Amino acid sequence: MIDLRPVFQVIGALLCVLAMAMVGPALLDYRDNHAEWRVFAVSSGLTLFAGLLLVLGTHTGSHRRSLRQTFLATVFGWTVPGLFAALPFIYGPLQMDFTDAVFEAVSGLTSTGATVIHGLDALPRGLLLWRVLLNWLGGLGVIAMAVAVLPDLAIGGMQMFRLEVPGPAERATSRTRRIALVIVAVYAGLTGLLALALWVAGMTGFEALANAMSTLSTGGFSTSDASIGHFDNRAVELVVMVGMVLGGLPFLLFFQMSQGNPRAWTKDGQLRWYFGLMALGCLGVSAWLTASKGLAPWDALRSGSFTAISVMTGTGLFTLEYGNWGGLPAAILLFLAFVGGCAGSTSGGVKVFRFQFLFADALVQLRRLLRPHAVLIPSFNRRPIPEDVLASVMGFLFVYALAFAMLSMALAFLGLDFTTAISGAASALANLGPGLGGEIGPGSTYAALPDTAKWLLALGMVFGRLEMFPMLVLFVPAFWRQ
Amino acid sequence: MIDLRPVFQVIGALLCVLAMAMVGPALLDYRDNHAEWRVFAVSSGLTLFAGLLLVLGTHTGSHRRSLRQTFLATVFGWTVPGLFAALPFIYGPLQMDFTDAVFEAVSGLTSTGATVIHGLDALPRGLLLWRVLLNWLGGLGVIAMAVAVLPDLAIGGMQMFRLEVPGPAERATSRTRRIALVIVAVYAGLTGLLALALWVAGMTGFEALANAMSTLSTGGFSTSDASIGHFDNRAVELVVMVGMVLGGLPFLLFFQMSQGNPRAWTKDGQLRWYFGLMALGCLGVSAWLTASKGLAPWDALRSGSFTAISVMTGTGLFTLEYGNWGGLPAAILLFLAFVGGCAGSTSGGVKVFRFQFLFADALVQLRRLLRPHAVLIPSFNRRPIPEDVLASVMGFLFVYALAFAMLSMALAFLGLDFTTAISGAASALANLGPGLGGEIGPGSTYAALPDTAKWLLALGMVFGRLEMFPMLVLFVPAFWRQ
Ligand SMILES: [K+]
Ligand SMILES: [K+]
Incomplete structure (x- = not known):
């Protein structure tokens, strides 16, 4: 039997954080004279109670977790808080x-930012704040997981991002604490800067803060049904674009920069691919907007870039309802959604570095065809990619493709049309948000889907967010054997 | 400079075969009193002349080919004959x-069997025969390539199918000759049996032979615009289903059987996956036909199985026009098209064995998460899969996915709608034939597409047929350096 106490410790701590976050909407609604502040207050109390019960009731002296306990903590640390976070909605x-x-x-x-709520503009601000708080906390959680957990678990090639062991004087826990501090500071600082910029650009203070939170976290919940299109403001769009790009960056580089290593930015080949593919996507969508929709070149570049960046970073904010643009933009956007952002960002998707690994491997394969006996090794950022990392990435891609195929088919089986099923599955797995087509495209909501489809999509979101393997591993019989 | 003589030898020999094949339609049209027999006669003469010129003009004493020469012969051996084969159409x-x-x-x-011709039923039989002859020769060529060329070139994991070295007494060329003989005999014999069965089932002699040729080769050209649906005959459909399943089998097993090793069939895990996935596909499509189209269970099973088998084996023959069935069947069929048949069959697609490799690897990855330091090796047919084979398969899949994405986007860029672009790209790369949707679905033709789209699709067909890497390798600068 696995000792579940450390798992409960983690879940409990996360619930306490969630309970504290609920205080924000409660205060806001109280100030706005909305009676529903009570809902947040009671939800917060309930969540805090459950959290403290778990933390105090399972106290152990040790802070060390076994591999199995880490997997369980990862999976249930992402799912159990989801149930408590639902209280204010109910x-x-x-x-x-x-x-x-x-x-x-x-x-x-x-x-992910897929929503079932229509009529955001008329909602009490407390609930709007709660939604973007979830985005914001989730984004922070993903970065933390990608930096501190996934590399050690060797998930999908993330072992390439294991931090080098520091000097022997420093203990691992203090290093982890230092990284966490820097990342939280950077994340909060960038959010503040974005909010300030959005406020200067013309948003109200609340709108600025809320949209900054859902932008940097690439969460994509907004304060209006028309998303960023509601503001119809070039400066706002520019700031949001910058924010989404920031959200897709490898946050670990901020830590390395804080350690007096600013050159880490120029040495990371991820960034070239990230910006290169993004530029191609922006150009492709913009060109299509000029050619097929007759937009003036600058308008096309403005709207096309916003759309491409939003989809590639998995944010899902929008200014135009791109769901029914058809063939070419749909293909480009689906491709960008699969690519995603950088490792250790708030973005979802397969992620740029995995494509780089695969590309490096394909090039080596190609050269090996000509020189069958030569020793050729693919590399990433000038470091050789070990065979087991490649195998890991391959396993990741296979499972991703399989999950996509199965989720699409299951959704189609429930009666969703082709475009809705395919784009919905892709969007959930990549934590993007809107799908394509009229039903779940930007500007629509997921409200009309059958309940089973909603559960499957929610499962897909968690599955994609956790990089899949931590969930799968729970189904290996050996996991439960001692 | 690479010595191109051995390459010209191969192309010349293939042209001579093509010229001889043209004699068939010439004789048939002559017997039918169709003046166009002259076209075939003249085309045959021209092709033979070009072939002989290449063979005799580049005679070398040696039969050995370097790696580079083999790649060139593979690529141009598949493309140059295509130009001469077009003569009777022009x-x-x-x-x-x-x-x-x-x-x-x-x-x-x-x-592939994608066609631009509408009005097959009214065509002179010579041209119908020519089309299925192309299918038939192409199918044979693919088997030959998969057995004799690709394993030695180490393309996409095919090195796992290198034949074990026989006793020292036998020379490699004589072994190759023996394999070729068995495979040609089996291929021709099965075609004959299928033709006989189709004739018994009610087709005319010509229809039986023509459809047998395009069935076993999983080519999918038929004698009627309505494909197999034209005959509306259960026995015919059953025979064609068996024929398509045969076309997707690993033909090397027939050789091993002829060597007194019939147990090779039971030992090959490919077959379990091939039949297992096929059964799932048949059930899925049939269930949908009952549930959504209201077909009686047996009719649904009949039509659903035909469709699923045709798509998975990459044949493209059809009895119902499945192009606009929508969501669920579209997703299932796209998935089956990507999976494809067995290694060394006439089927296209990624092929079942690659999915098995990936699945075996994903399982090992999953187990390794729990035991990071254990030595776990994925296996196929009880043999360990070497790391370089896995890397090879991964490179293959990446290039396949990339080619699919790029071809889809290029087609969408040319103005094709989403479904047409995606399904057309998938169909060309998998050598399937019909796409989905109204424009290129079964029962329609590719005639209305823009010329550029046709060239891109034709390129995609060759690219997929050659398992991609032999074409790509020509673009590696080192290929042309000495
Ligand atoms: K999102
Ligand atoms: K075909």
């Missing part, structure tokens, strides 16, 4: 049913 | 333009 003014509430909460925490 | 009764003629010829030779 008991708040929207009175959502259980399925919708959990869908919205999980979509928020995984920073 | 100068025959259809007077097709150059693009359409080459599209039809390349589609035939790669056993």
Whole structure:
């Protein structure tokens, strides 16, 4: 039997954080004279109670976790808080049913941003704040997981991003604490800067803060049904674009920069691919907008770039409803959604570095065809990519493709049309948010889908967010054997 | 400078075979009193002349080919004959333009079976025979290439299918000759049996032979615009289903059986996956047909199985026009098209064995997460899969996915709608034939597409047929350096 106490410790701590976050919307609604501040206050109390119960009731002296305990903590640390986060949706003014509430909460925490709520503009601000808080906390959680957990678990090639062991004087826990501090500071600082810039650009203070939080976390919940299109403001769009690009960056580089290593930025080949593919996507969509929709070149570049950046970084904010643009933009956007952002960012998707590994390997394969006996090794950032990392990435891609195929088919089986099924599956796995087509495209909501589809999509979001393997490993019988 | 003589030898020999094949349609049209027999006669003469010129003009004493020469012979051995095979389409009764003629010829030779011709039922039989002859020769060529060339070139994991070295008494060339003999005999014999069965089932002699040839080769050209649906005959459909399944089998096993090793069939894990996935596909499509189209269970099973088998084996024959069935069947069929048949079959697609390698690797990855230091090796047919084979398969999949994405986007860029672009790209790369949707779905033709789209699709067919890498390697600068 696995000792579950360290797992409960983690879940409990996360619930306490969630409970504290609920205080924000409670205060905001109280100040706005919205009676639903009570809902947040009670939800916060309930969540805090559950959290403290778990933390105090399972106290152990040790801080060390076994591999199995880490996997369990990862999976349940992402799912259990989703249930508590749903409380304000159930008991708040929207009175959502259980399925919708959990869908919205999980979509928020995984920073997917797919919504079942129509009529955002008329909502009390507390609930709007709660949604972007979920995005924001989820984004931070993903970075933390990508930096501190996934490399040690050797998930999908992330072992290439294991931090070099520091000097022997420093203990591992203090190093982890230092990294966490820097990343939280950078994340909060960037959010503040974005909010300031959005406020200067013309948003109200609340809008600026809320949209900054959902932008940097690439979560994509917004304060209006029309998303960023609501503001119709070039300066706002520019700031949001910068924010989304920032959200897709490898946050570990900020830490390395803080350690007096600013050259880490220029040495990371991920960035060249990230910006290169992004530029191609922006050009492709913009060119199509000029050619097919007759937009003036600058307008096309403005709207096309916003769309391409939003989809590639997996943010899902939008200024134009791109769901029914058809053939070419759909293909480009689906491709960008699969590519995603950098390792250790808030973006989802396969992620740029995996494509780089695969590309490096394909090039080596090609050269090896001509020189069958030569020793050729693919490399990344001038370091050789070990065979087991390649195998790891290959396993990741296979499972990703399989999950995509199965989720699409399951959604189609539930009666969704082809475009909705395919784009919905891709969007959930990549934590993007909107799909394509009229039903779940930008500007629509997931409300009309059957409940089973909502549960499957929510599962897909968590599956994608956790890079899949931590969930799969729970189904290996050996996991439960001692 | 690479010595091109051995390359010209191969191309010349293939042209001579093509010239001889043209005699068939010439004789048939002569017997039918169709004046176009002259077109075939003249085309045959021209092709023979070119072939002999190449063979005799580049005679070398040696039969050995370097790696580079083999790559060149593979690529140009598949493309140059396509140009000569187009002659009867250009100068025959259809007077097709150059693009359409080459599209039809390349589609035939790669056993893709995508057509630009509407009105098959009214065509002279010579031209119908020519089309299925292209399918048939192409299918044979693919088996030969998969057995004799690709394993030695180490393309996409095919090195796992290198034949064990026989006793020292036997020379490699005589072994190759023996394998070729068995495979040609089996291929021709099975075609004959299928033709006989189709004739018994009610087809005319000509229809039986023509459809047998395009069935076993999984080419999919038929004698009617309505494909197999034209016959509306259960026995015919059953025979064609068996034929398509046969076409997707690993033909090397027939050779091993002929060597007194019938147990090779039971030992090959490919077959379990091949039949297992096929059964799932048949059930899925049939269930959908009952549930959504209201077909009686047996009718649904009949039509659903035919469709699923046709798509998975990459044949492209059809009894129902499945192009607009929508969501679920579209997703299932796209998935089956990507999976494809067995190694060394006439089927295209990624092929079952690559999915098995990936699955075996993913399982090992999963177990390794729990035991990071254990030595775990994926295996196939009880043999360990070497790391370089896995890397090879991974390179293959990456290039396949990239080619699919790029071809889809290029087609969408040319103005094709989403479904047409995606399904057309998938169909060309997998050598399937029909796409989805109204424009290129079964029952429609590729005639209305822009010329550039036709050339891109034809390129995609060759690219997929050659398992991609032999074409790519020509673009590596080192290929041309001495
Ligand atoms: K998102
Ligand atoms: K075919």
